[in-house]
Amino acid sequence: MNVNEIAEKIFENDKRYVSRAISIVESNNSISAELLKELHKRTGNAYRIGITGPPGAGKSTLTNQLAKFYRYQNKKVGIIAVDPTSPFTGGALLGDRVRMNDIGNDPGIFIRSMATRGSLGGLSKKTIDAADVLDAAGYEIIIFETVGVGQSELDIAKTADTTIVVLVPESGDSIQAMKAGLMEIADFFVLNKSDRPGSDSAQTALKTILMMRDHTEKDWLPNIIKCIASENVGTIEIAEEIERHRKFMINNNLLKEKREENYKIRIKEIAENFLKNELWTSESELFLSESLKNVISGTTSPYQVAEIIYNNFKKAGN
Numbered sequence: 001m002n003v004n005e006i007a008e009k010i011f012e013n014d015k016r017y018v019s020r021a022i023s024i025v026e027s028n029n030s031i032s033a034e035l036l037k038e039l040h041k042r043t044g045n046a047y048r049i050g051i052t053g054p055p056g057a058g059k060s061t062l063t064n065q066l067a068k069f070y071r072y073q074n075k076k077v078g079i080i081a082v083d084p085t086s087p088f089t090g091g092a093l094l095g096d097r098v099r100m101n102d103i104g105n106d107p108g109i110f111i112r113s114m115a116t117r118g119s120l121g122g123l124s125k126k127t128i129d130a131a132d133v134l135d136a137a138g139y140e141i142i143i144f145e146t147v148g149v150g151q152s153e154l155d156i157a158k159t160a161d162t163t164i165v166v167l168v169p170e171s172g173d174s175i176q177a178m179k180a181g182l183m184e185i186a187d188f189f190v191l192n193k194s195d196r197p198g199s200d201s202a203q204t205a206l207k208t209i210l211m212m213r214d215h216t217e218k219d220w221l222p223n224i225i226k227c228i229a230s231e232n233v234g235t236i237e238i239a240e241e242i243e244r245h246r247k248f249m250i251n252n253n254l255l256k257e258k259r260e261e262n263y264k265i266r267i268k269e270i271a272e273n274f275l276k277n278e279l280w281t282s283e284s285e286l287f288l289s290e291s292l293k294n295v296i297s298g299t300t301s302p303y304q305v306a307e308i309i310y311n312n313f314k315k316a317g318n
Contacts (some may be wrong), residue, residue, distance in 0.1 A: 005033055006036040013137045014074075015110060022112055025129040036129055036203060039136040044259075046078070050144045050160030051241060052185075057166040058192040061229040062238070063145040067103050069239050070141045077113045078134035078142045080127055084305070099308035110134060125273075128159055128266060157185035158265050159256060162245050166190045167206075169198040186222050187245050190238060220248055221224040281315050287312075 001009075001079070009017035023030045040042075050064070051059050067077045103109050114127055126162035131142050146156055157163055191203055206224050224242055227234025251254035287309060294300035 003038050005032045006035060010039060010133060010137050011042060018110060018133060018137045019112070021133045022114075022130045025133065026114060026126045032129070036132060036231045037067075039132055042136040043132050044132070044135065046139055046142045047246060048131060048142045048155040048161045050163040050179065051147065051165035052146045052156050052163065053190075054168075057168050058229045059145050061167050062145050062164075062166055062190065062192065062227070064103060065229055065232050065235040066143060066239060067106075067109055067141075068232075069235050071103075071106060071108055074108075075140040075187050076108045076133070076138060077110075078105060078137075078139035080134075080142065080144050081111065081113045081132055082115075082144065082146045091305065107248065107278065110137075110139060125269070132157070132220055158262050161249070162187045164242075166192050168202070171194050171204040183213070186226065187220070188223045188241050188308075190234070191224055192229050193225045194234075195228050199226065218252075220245065242284060254300055263296070279309070284309050284312070 001043065006017055010021055021035060024035060051063055051066075053059055063079060063081075067079060088235050104111055112130060114130060114281060125284050131144070144156060144160060163185050165188075167189060169191065189206055190207070191199060195200075203224050203226065210222055210224075225234060225237050225241055227238060229235070246255070249258065288305065291300060291305045291308075295302055295305060
């Protein structure tokens with residue numbers, strides 16, 4: 001099938017072709033760019049929610065409960081679970097339906113695990129492309145549930161319309177979140193497993209940290225919502241907070257601005273990737289290998305080698 005035929009199947013929400021399209025963009029297949037160009041005209045309708053936080057905070061359970069909530073509202077939900085890359089296969093290490101098997105058979109839910117593939121931000125570079133496929137297929141809510149790797153988790157803010165940081169009362173998560181920079185990206189916090197000891201003090205610590213940030217009366221101030229995801233306690237409040245944030249963003253023209261900024265970052269990354277692929281030809285790689293002994297011996301600087309490679313690349317372009 002050609003790109004137009006695959007796109008039409010995706011517009012009809014044929015799950016086989018949705019899955020196939022994600023595989024195409026994930027493998028960076030030669031037709032992936034053409035397919036994404038064709039799909040783009042049907043994107044922009046889905047609301048994208050990012051769920052992040054330390055490992056073991058209950059992100060998958062919360063994702064599960066939110067997906068059920070939106071299905072009760074008859075909304076189609078796409079879930080992209082970003083997992084650590086297996087060092088052996090390069091694939092996702094954790095299985096999506098192992099963790100979400102009670103919603104995996106719902107025809108209105110599409111779940112896909114994607115490997116981080118070494119992406120330091122916790123999100124695969126192809127995750128946004130996969131979200132575009134789901135958007136074009138008519139999924140109204142797209143949830144990114146990320147690997148939770150701490151300080152390098154921050155690029156979810158470049159992807160989601162609303163970012164939720166999930167913490168638990170114990171282990172000093174509130175302080176760890178502050179150190180990791182998660183405070184800056186959270187549109188609101190979820191304090192999961194809030195039936196455990198220390199829940200109130202953790203909430204107070206988070207509120208204190210948040211109030212220390214510079215803000216005005218017109219700024220969005222992240223809320224802290226307690227929940228027990230495993231018992232479906234607090235899910236409605238979390239969904240209401242997502243909606244409150246969405247309306248705030250729309251009413252203040254911030255959603256449009258945020259999406260424009262995200263597109264700007266994405267276009268730069270795509271262009272840089274094109275340049276990177278053209279830069280590292282077999283000749284560049286060979287020159288790099290041959291230059292290493294001089295760099296190690298101290299007779300040549302890494303900057304000198306990089307400059308030569310770059311100048312050769314410019315000459316080839318001319």
